[in-house]
Amino acid sequence: MTPIVEAVELSKSYGDEIKTWALRGVDFRIDQGEFIAIVGASGSGKSTLLNLVGALDRPSAGAIYIDGTETSTLDDSGLARLRGDTIGFVFQFHYLLAEFNVLENAMMPLWIRRRVSKDDRKWVKELLDRVGLGGKFKSKPAELSGGQQQRVAIVRALANRPKLILADEPTGNLDSQNGALVFELLTELNRELGIAFMLVTHDDRLACKAQRIVAMEDGNIAADYKVDQVEAASHSALAG
């Protein structure tokens, strides 16, 4: 099975005179339907990895293949189209456009990429129903609660039927109860739709609910393991 994302010796540096390496030759892949949590301290390279995987940024060295396409072969417009077709983003803040209502915000990626068909509309409405916003199509973002806003942002990320959802601290701006609900929703959508999720989080309790955890440290992947192994390890530790 071809991976959705494959990174080879991926490096990223910032600054011209004095180079700061945010990523130092990372090898990394994401397979279809995976649910990955990226953990690590601030400045460990989590967000940089997410930006590169999301084709928002270009690597300084190494290569990254997104859905089989090497990103360095694409110009800015090509990267934008690749993002639009393959990837959905959820950020810490909802970033809904204040001038548009819930349904319009959720449809935005479709508007950007193509003419919206009836099927597309139906799909987005179903998703909004699915996340419990069936009655809020006409509401403006400002009229929603934080959790509701983030759920609209999640639907928006799914509108284009992407293969991968990238979420940067998606619960970071929510209280723990709403955060848990949103996280729950993400795992459910991952199971129901078979879309891969890559999630950057500070919250270890949430991270433990992922299938796979990637721990970053100083621009390198310090650990990369499946959660059932961890659970097995922790159980064995407890048993021991």
Next chain:
Amino acid sequence: MRGFELKIAWRHLIKSHGQTELTVGAVAVGVLLVVFLSSLINGLQIGLVEDVVGSIPHISVQAASPNAKPLWRITDKPSMSTLEKMTTRSKRIGEWERMQAAIAAIPGVRVVAPAVEGDGLVTRGAMTVGARVIGVIPDEQIRVISLKNRIVEGDFTKVDAQNIAIGTKMADDLGVKVGNRLRVTSNLGVTESFRVAAIFDMGIEQINETAVYMGLEAAQAMFKLGKDVTNIHIRSAEMYDANAIANHIRGITTLTVTSWMESNVSFLDTMRMQNTAAAIIQGMTLMASAFGVASVMIVFVVQKSKDIGILKSMGATCKQIRRVFILEGLGVGLGGALLGSGIGSGLCFLVTSLKIPGQMFGGKQATIIPMQFDLNYVLLASVVALAMGLVASIIPAHRAAKLDPVEAIRQG
């Protein structure tokens, strides 16, 4: 282009918390000024030109009156003698009917009428004033100069061998009304008595003070011209063709030909300068408006940078983002054009409806500000407004297009 750009641009414009109103206002003020100032200058000039040109023929052909020249330049023989300037009596055009027919055949010529012009005196009782006596065929003269609306009292078509028309100033000076009698003496000493048939106001003091219109035959007799005339008056279909037609006439006659444009060079220069000054003022206002729009739009792009970043993360290309802001600029231009030309036109009509009773300008009832509205100014100003919106949006749109989505989102 998909509907996306239009949707975003439109929402930005209608939900901008005052920025749209400000920028549309800035463009509207520019457009308003162009429409209003153009109409004002146009109205002023049409009035002035009408006052200057309306009372004189577009082109006048006169018997040649050469200045003194050394004889050798005429005969090619060495000589110390000079050919002196001809006397008044010898200034005449014989067989003028042939000349009239030849001029009438020139394209662009509307009316050709013979006239006799000479100096004289007008006397009433003990009062005597200087006069410029003009003998005309009234029905034709009415077509040569714009006498419509210029007759204050009486009937100009009654002008003949016994009836004359004089200006308002002369009528005031001599205290005469229509129906009173006056004595006119030519500079050749011929005196006749006439009845005042009409009083005119040509809009030019000098003409109102001295001009005396009488029948052609009466003037021919007063200046002892027999069947000859001194002038041929021409009206062209387009007054600004006068120079071209004058040159054409010079090709077929040795008589002195003068167009109104040649005899009013400084007047035309003044008009040209007025036009240039108006264009500069308009251009600067439009530039100021464009700068205003551009600066508001740049701030707007900064405010919206987070949204731009998120749109890019969703797959919006640089080109699409650029188009969004160019469309916004065009929208502002269009809004400004509609608002500005609407208010400008309304103001023009309002101002032209404010008349000054009893005063004439350009052969019409004078208004407080003379304005001549022209739909072309609205079209011009609107095209300029759209161009302004476009130009003003180029830099902001470029900035928006170049925003790095990672930076834009992080700073949000």
